[in-house]
Amino acid sequence: MKPSASRAPGPALPAALDEAAHRCLVAGFDGTTGVPDPLKRLIDRGLGGVILFTRNVRDAEQVRHLTDTLRALRPDLVVGIDNEGGGIGHLMAAGAPEVPGSWALGVVDDPALTAACADALAGHLLTLGITASYAPVADVQSRSANPIVRTRAFGGDPELVSRQLRAWIAATEARGVASCAKHFPGHGGTVTDSHHELAVDPRPYDRLDLAPFRAAVDAGVPLLMSAHVVFPALDPERPATLSPRILRDLLRGELGFEGVLVSDALEMKAIADRYGEAAGARLALAAGADQVIVAVPDLEVTLACRDAVLDALRTGELAEGRVTEAAERVRRLARRYAVPPRPEAVAAWDGGAGLTAARRAVRGGGPLPAAVPGAHVVDLFPAPHPALNWGGEDLLTEVRAVDPEATGTVVAGEPEGARTVASVVAEALRGADGRPLAVATCDAGLYPWQARVRDALTAVRPDALLVSTGLPEPGGAVCAYGRGRVNLRAVAEVLTGRSD
CATH class of the missing domain: 3.20.20.300 (Glycoside hydrolase, family 3, N-terminal domain)
Incomplete structure (x- = not known):
């Protein structure tokens, strides 16, 4: 009004x-x-x-x-x-x-x-x-x-x-x-x-x-x-x-x-x-x-x-x-x-505190899986909230920063038009052929399209490593507890076994 x-x-x-x-x-x-x-x-x-x-x-x-x-x-x-x-x-x-x-x-x-x-x-x-x-x-x-x-x-x-x-x-x-x-x-x-x-x-x-x-x-x-x-x-x-x-x-x-x-x-x-x-x-x-x-x-x-x-x-x-x-x-x-x-x-501040915290958070979520270098990373997350800023960060970018051999599929918001859930699944399976597969969701319980993509992928690839970039989800082996760039970088280091 x-x-x-x-x-x-x-x-x-x-x-x-x-x-x-x-x-x-x-x-x-x-x-x-x-x-x-x-x-x-x-x-x-x-x-x-x-x-x-x-x-x-x-x-x-x-x-x-x-x-x-x-x-x-x-x-x-x-x-x-x-x-x-x-x-x-x-x-x-x-x-x-x-x-x-x-x-x-x-x-x-x-x-x-x-x-x-x-x-x-x-x-x-x-x-x-x-x-x-x-x-x-x-x-x-x-x-x-x-x-x-x-x-x-x-x-x-x-x-x-x-x-x-x-x-x-x-x-x-x-x-x-x-x-x-x-x-x-x-x-x-x-x-x-x-x-x-x-x-x-x-x-x-x-x-x-x-x-x-x-x-x-x-x-x-x-x-x-x-x-x-x-x-x-x-x-x-x-x-x-x-x-x-x-x-x-x-x-x-x-x-x-x-x-x-x-x-x-x-x-x-x-x-x-x-x-x-x-x-x-x-x-x-x-x-x-x-x-x-x-x-x-x-x-x-x-x-x-x-x-x-x-x-x-x-x-x-x-x-x-x-x-x-x-x-x-x-x-x-x-x-x-x-x-x-x-x-x-203005005095200097600790520029590394954020990454330190993000790394400790990922490692605070329970036993972690073995690294999967060279993986195909599927990053699913809701469209950015119109009232909150989004800096364009995604998990694939952070993974490739430490593992250039990685490939991936990024989906920001529910697929629409020619890009359907089925086409995303098909694209991801093609990209993951012969590679480890990591599937990241962000609050899939609130966004059912993410669950549909994840479940379709794991039905074909039960070996897929699951990641959560929001709150913890059932079956998630790795949790970032957030989608800030350092959250995603910390998860990328766990997935690849590498850091810069």
Whole structure:
């Protein structure tokens, strides 16, 4: 649902209140160099932050120039980005350190190694002038059919997740970067992706996974992000992002969080289709959020959200005190994190920590099979999520980097058109003739086409070595616990018995 773009403005608010309302917004935008005029005007009126995506990234020098340009307009502008590691990140083209996804770090369960990976990511952000990282994921992967959390979580045990969170937050804080635990009060107990529709966690209160969020608050996390998820045990009507019971009573009251509470992106269908982005902005701030994210690059959507907030202030539907309180939290965050040190002042980080962690995760999954050099590798995985970055990595590329004799078949997303499941199977069997065969799937339980390809191949080639690049699957001999490049490289080394 796209808000209407242009309309006559209402009566002017006092300047201080107008600035406070703008502090409560985080905007996405298009472009890698210049700043669009509508964004300049928002920044001039007090915009609290911007969020960068792959669309804003060409290389490291360009990102540094872009963040310098933004801060020349407003020095206390918070510049943020999703930076979870693994296959979730937007800075591949800018030389981001390669670290495994969170689940692999949880498998290793070495907080010092987790801290080293988080430190590398945070140190790199500072060299680019980025001071807020919308990570780590504090969700617990509680439902096997959950389609969106999975290896983005540190695990399925709240205590393990809490340990990893504490290490990540402390390392990020030590760098002077703001971390953000998400998605409160948890997205791991749903079977729906809130990017696509409203998600519901039906569990009773005493079974919700709140422990990691308590741990994050106790660790001093400066940002928390809300979930677009309905929790009937807490509020049967509204998703957490719009619920005073969850944001004010639970998070502020019971958990004692005093930092900045930011919404997940308002254009996600769980909010946009049911309420609209503009109403979502007003309702989220009224419920207790301090900032709302409008991630889409269409600034007309951001302006409509801003106008809805200003209108609600004029009518009294949104209390002035609520907005000024939120804006003051954002100002405190900005004073602490907005202006980064220059790149030359940033100390080096451990560039090998990510591969070390990925290797230990694979070797933590039980006995491993003998290497199969010269194999034909079939890599099956779902089409990349439209809201999450994908750097183009695949297992075959990583295998061939250490074993040039290997061949393979890569299938990103369910075959369609002329490329059918049957044709993929036939292609793979031809390629594997006279060679060892390795078949990798990624969450085949959620994507039945992968299971059909795998089962057809193993019916002909029962000697095939099975690999999982998502969560562990029945019969999988090797598990990467993620699809970051270092996860795939670690598996490639096991398959080939070689490393570079």
